[in-house]
Amino acid sequence: MRRRTIEEKYRDTIRKQQKTLEESAAHEYEWAGDLIYWYGLRKEDMPSDEYRACAFFLNKEFQRKPGSLTLLYEMYLRCLTELPETTKENAFDILRFRFKCYANALKAGGFS
Numbered sequence: 001m002r003r004r005t006i007e008e009k010y011r012d013t014i015r016k017q018q019k020t021l022e023e024s025a026a027h028e029y030e031w032a033g034d035l036i037y038w039y040g041l042r043k044e045d046m047p048s049d050e051y052r053a054c055a056f057f058l059n060k061e062f063q064r065k066p067g068s069l070t071l072l073y074e075m076y077l078r079c080l081t082e083l084p085e086t087t088k089e090n091a092f093d094i095l096r097f098r099f100k101c102y103a104n105a106l107k108a109g110g111f112s
Contacts, residue, residue, distance in 0.1 A: 024073050025062060032057040035095050042092075049103035050096060056106060068111045075105045 004012075032054035039046045046054075056062065062069040079098050086094050106112045 021069050021073055024076065025057065025060075025069055028057045028072070028076070029060075031095060032099070035099060038092055038095075047100075050099045052112060053099040053102035053106065056102070056111075061111075065111050068106065068109065071105055071109050071111070072102055075101055 035050070036046065036054055036058075056068075062072070076098070079101060083094055083097070084090070103112070
C-alpha cells in the first residue's frame with residue numbers, strides 16, 4: 001500500500017470542504033423557504049434584510065459569488081455557538097435573527 005501524496009491529501013481536503021458547504025447550502029435553502037412560509041402564516045411583512053438573505057439562498061446566488069458561501073457558513077457556526085438553544089417557542093425568532101446576521105455579513109463582505 002502506497003502513501004498518499006501531498007496533492008492527493010490536498011484534493012481530499014478540498015473535496016470534504018466542498019461537500020460540507022454544499023450540505024450547508026441545501027440546509028439553508030430549506031430554512032429560507034420555511035422562514036418565508038412562516039412570515040406568510042403570521043401575515044407579517046418580512047423585513048428587507050431578512051428577505052435579501054433568503055433570496056440569496058433561494059436564487060442560489062452563492063454559485064455566482066465565490067467566497068460568499070464560506071462567509072455564511074462561518075456565520076452559521078458562530079450563530080450556533082452564541083445563540084441560545086432552539087425550542088418551539090423561540091425557533092422563529094432565532095431563525096429571523098440568523099438570516100438578519102446573514103444579510104449583515106453579505107453586506108459587510110460586499111456580496112449584496
